[in-house]
Amino acid sequence: MSPTATPPLTARARLRWAVVGPLLRQLAPASVLEMGCGQGGFGARLADLATYTGVEPDESSWAVASERITPRGGTVLHGDHHKVPEGAQFDLVCAFEVLEHIADDRTVLAEWVPFTRPGGHVLLSVPAWPDRFGPSDELVGHYRRYTPDQLVEVMEQAGCTDIKVRQYGWPVGYALEAAHNRVSARKLAAASTQMEERSATSGRFLQPRRIAGAVLRLGIAPFTVVQNFAPGRGIGLVAHGRRA
Numbered sequence: 606m607s608p609t610a611t612p613p614l615t616a617r618a619r620l621r622w623a624v625v626g627p628l629l630r631q632l633a634p635a636s637v638l639e640m641g642c643g644q645g646g647f648g649a650r651l652a653d654l655a656t657y658t659g660v661e662p663d664e665s666s667w668a669v670a671s672e673r674i675t676p677r678g679g680t681v682l683h684g685d686h687h688k689v690p691e692g693a694q695f696d697l698v699c700a701f702e703v704l705e706h707i708a709d710d711r712t713v714l715a716e717w718v719p720f721t722r723p724g725g726h727v728l729l730s731v732p733a734w735p736d737r738f739g740p741s742d743e744l745v746g747h748y749r750r751y752t753p754d755q756l757v758e759v760m761e762q763a764g765c766t767d768i769k770v771r772q773y774g775w776p777v778g779y780a781l782e783a784a785h786n787r788v789s790a791r792k793l794a795a796a797s798t799q800m801e802e803r804s805a806t807s808g809r810f811l812q813p814r815r816i817a818g819a820v821l822r823l824g825i826a827p828f829t830v831v832q833n834f835a836p837g838r839g840i841g842l843v844a845h846g847r848r849a
Contacts, residue, residue, distance in 0.1 A: 612646045612673050615812065616781050616825045617774065617841070621701065621730055622647065623829035624773045624843045629654060632726050632845070634696035640686055640717055641703035644812060645670030651699075652679035658695070660688055663805040686717055695720055699728040704759075705747045706804040714763040721848040727765050728845040731756060733772055737840065740789035741782065744796055746803030756844050768846035774839035777828040782840050 614622060625647070634655050642648040642659030644666045651657050657679035661667040664683065671681045682688040698721045707713045721727055732742065732750040742750065751759075753770040760768050774781075797803055832839060 612644070612649050613812075613819070613821070614646050616821050617778065618646055618701075619822060619825045620774050620778060620829055620832060621841060621843065622650070623832070624771065625701070625728070625730065626650070628728070628843070628845060629697075632697060632728075634726065636695040637697045637699065638689065638693075638695040638720050640698070640700040641706070642666075642670050642674075642681060643807075645673040645681065646812075647701055648679065648681065649673045649677060652677035655696070658682065658689070658693075660685055666805075686713075686720070689720060693720060694722040695725065696722060697726045697728060701730045702732070702807075704729060705731050705742075705749055705751070706745075706800075706807065708748055708800070710748070711759055711762055714759060718764045718848055723848055725848050726845055727760065727763075727848060728843075729756070729760070730841060730843045733840055733842045737782070739782070739786045740793055741785040744789040744792055744803065745807035746800045746805075748800070751842060753842060753844075756842055760844060760846050764849050765846035766849040768844055770842055770844040771836045772839035772842055773832050773836070774841050775832050775835040776838075777825070778832075778840035 636656045637651050639648055639651060639659040642661045648657060648659045648670055652674050657674065659670060659674060659679065659681045661670050661681060661683065662685050667681060667683045674681050698717055704710050704714060718727060732747065734752065735750045738750050756770060757768050
């Protein structure tokens with residue numbers, strides 16, 4: 606793949622980007638910090654929209670993200686938010702499918718928010734509904750799933766205001782999640798028992814290559830539209846707010 610080609614996304618990530626992309630164009634940030642950018646699927650797209658910095662602790666994923674994002678003018682740091690230069694601030698701080706991997710999510714989010722300039726934006730996505738927690742959550746090191754109210758509470762405690770939450774993924778997300786749970790249930794017996802190791806592999810889980818990504822893009826395209834008819838239903842949450 607060309608280093609400047611747009612990286613493929615998983616089916617669920619494509620449903621998520623269909624919500625996140627328009628929101629980013631509305632917010633129009635000049636600078637973006639992404640926490641836990643994985644292999645750079647979203648990061649490459651963000652780097653096309655703004656001055657971009659990402660952080661990624663998993664070395665394998667960081668290497669892929671760097672290869673994808675650096676040619677676009679972005680920067681990817683190997684590590685967590687402690688690698689971000691002290692005092693740096695951004696128009697937007699975001700994390701997609703990251704907060705659920707962190708044992709003390711409230712403390713860490715409170716450490717992320719100060720990287721947002723006063724009045725700037727915080728944008729998060731997380732898996733929805735604790736009662737949907739299943740083998741796919743276990744396999745990739747999730748500590749929890751969130752209700753909309755729980756996510757708002759965590760963000761408010763971290764210093765965010767004007768928070769808006771919507772769900773995404775209806776209806777096809779339910780079928781995708783069921784399929785992932787079946788695959789994950791077979792893999793769990795051989796998986797590491799360490800949450801850190803499970804989380805480290807999450808950014809690599811079921812990542813498509815170019816041809817498979819193109820097929821997924823075509824197959825999932827109608828559902829990126831259909832999900833807009835039920836923004837109060839789905840398997841995931843997208844929330845954004847301002848730094849108070």
